[in-house]
Amino acid sequence: MVAALELYLDTDATRRIRAxxxxxxxxxxxxxxxLHGGRHRPHVSLAAAPRLAxxxxxxxxxxxxxGRGLTLDLDFAGQFVGRVLWLGVTPTADLLAHHRSVHERLATRGVEVWEHYRPERWVPHCTVSLRVPNTQLAQAIRRCLEILPVRATVTGAAVTDHANDIAHPLGL
Structure with missing residues (x-):
């Protein structure tokens, strides 16, 4: 199971990533x-953990x-170990400060998140695939590069756990 605090993107960016x-x-x-019956939407996760209440x-x-006031520039493609393909978000000072503020508030309330989502470790990204076949990785990266760059405005946020049908919107 994976739960996340997701930032949602404007209509144009969402359309391009869905394409x-x-x-x-x-x-x-x-x-x-x-995945999960099509419940995912393009997003950037600020935090993730096995469970988030x-x-x-x-x-x-x-x-x-x-997320209010954040503009995200998706400028590159990347891969995490395990065949995870993503679009990279340029880590601006505003984005990193907002991320830190979110994590300080979560920590104060005892909300635990995975280490690699914490400040100083987080790689801001928009996941494309969790399991690209090795033989198709170059082809998948080429497709990603064809749509870049993408400039996105954050339009919403939610706590999600798609495996358990949880999508709890947060006010923007």
Whole structure:
């Protein structure tokens, strides 16, 4: 199980990333489009853990407009170990400060997250696929590069756990 605090992107950026997902799926490369009954939407996760209690996260972030005013520039493609393909977000001072603020509030409330999502370790990204076949990796990266760059405005945020059908919107 994976729960996350997700930032959602404006209509144009979402459309472009969904078009990428669809193109990859048509080529036999699985993407987030096909996971958990299609409940995923293009996003950037600020935090992730095996479980996140939506009410605890909402309370910790109660006075913070999560994501408000952030513009994200997706400028490159990357891969994590395990065949995870993603679009990289340029880590601006505003984004990193916002991320730190979110994590300080979560820590104060005892909300635990995975180490690699904490400040100083986090790699801001928008996941494309969790399991690109090795033989199709170069093809998948080429497809990603075809849509870049993408400039996105954050339009919403939620605590999600798609495997358990949880999507708890946070006020923006």
């Amino acid at each position: 990428l997902w669809n193109a990859l799926e048509a080529e036999g490369i699985p993407t987030l489009a096909g 939506p009410d605890a996260v909402a309370e910790a972030l109660r006075d913070l407009d999560v």
